[in-house]
Amino acid sequence: MNKTIIIGSRGSDLALWQANHVKAQLEAIGVSSEIKIIKNQGDNFFNFSFSKLEGKGFFTKELEEELLQGQIDMAVHSHKDLPTESPEGLTIAAVSEREDPKELLIILKDCVDLSLQFSVRYNGIVGTSSNRRKAQFKSLRPDVEFEELRGNVPSRIQKLRDGNFHAIILAKAGVERLKLDLSEFHVEEIDPVEMVPAPAQGVLALQTRSNDTALIEALQKLNSKEVAEAIAIERKVLNLFDGGCHMPLGVFCKKEDGKFEVWTSKAEDEDDFPERLFVRSGSAEGLAEKIFEHFKKEKSGTKSIFISRELNEDSYFRRSLEKFDLDIEDRSLIKTFPIINTFDSYILKKVDWIFFNSKNGVENFFRLEPVIPKRVKIGVMGRGSENELRHFNRVADFVGESGDIREVAEDLLPLVIDQTVLFPQAKDSLRTIQVQLGEKINSIDLPVYETIKEEEIGQSSADILVFTSPSNVEAYLSNDNVIYLNQKVVAIGTSTGNKLEEFGYTNYVIPYSPDEIGLSEAVYGLL
Structure with missing residues (x-):
């Protein structure tokens, strides 16, 4: 292209970073450009919640009008701000690579409580204007209160610094792009x-006029086809719900081993407990419609559920089921007993990592009051083990999010290769993670507890059976119990699933993550 492209942008620090980022990319492919700052009505609504503005064009309207009038050639948007349909005459010509989609929880250091999930103090005040964030955060921390947070990214952080909140939630992408220093705060990433x-x-959206074929063709060199494919599913779900960003709707899609993995969280409002669904599909065709239909269908037929662990009243899993008036039968089929009262703490001077594959391992190890050197890092299998670790004021350096032990081992290996890892575990542990890591680490097994089958293990007639460990499967099925053909089965991870298969049962579901959120998603998928 011979002409200089005029890029339209809002005037905030983040918007200008985005525009300059695209400008540099254009220069790299031989296209010259300049930036024109356009005042936007969304910048003026300081007394309104973002939840009433986002996704409705408040942050894009003026840019689109300038495009249509030919005053600019291209607009750079945060893709999540755009309505799901472009105005007539405009098109999204390209999308960027995706920045890390995590959320950041930024906490004043004197308001940190590591024993609680997300580490913000009990009854803390969290700043956010997103109904989506409010609904999901409150489902995990019902004690927190929310207050509206407006302004650009630096001004939001300044409001936290000024003490208006105990913590705030921001998208990691914006903070990373601006390279902001957060060292004065306690920061946690939320996956x-x-x-x-x-x-x-x-994701950034590069919007042009539909008839500007030369520019559209040039922008294909900047277009990420894989990202475009994934966010097309996300935005199609949003479009089907006809929600805009004011709806407490989260959708995230990624492609793994040739398959689309999609997480969806939807609530009616910020105070509603969100319904969550995880689906995996080899094809994008009809996937958004499938997700939409699942949320819209009447949930009938399932009346009861059994889970092989006791649930307290605040349990995420229990509260997620209460929305559907299910009868919950929660009882562990095993008892755990500590088997050592002390151990040689010199071991801890020789290890680089400690890895826990269960909540019981965490509890029984820390019961020994170990003195762990600061250099030693801690890994856990699943959010349940991570939250148990928090009870001892420790935050995990690695969390195995997948229910597939092989995937966890693949993620863990680069961190622990050629290092010494201590595994506090059950007496007769299957050692599945050690087997997967093999000789690439130096492993030390430390049996700290044993499991014994409960004496009274009755047959459950619940519509859905949820097994939370191989030991519970063995206890249930070795007691002459059977799984009826009409019962649906959830195994918390691959080891639990393998134990089911040893007894001849192959028709079961494994949640993506081996925790109560994952179990909730799996059960919701079966309703």
């Missing part, structure tokens, strides 16, 4: 599997 982001979060 998109745990808090589902807004559709297209972390």
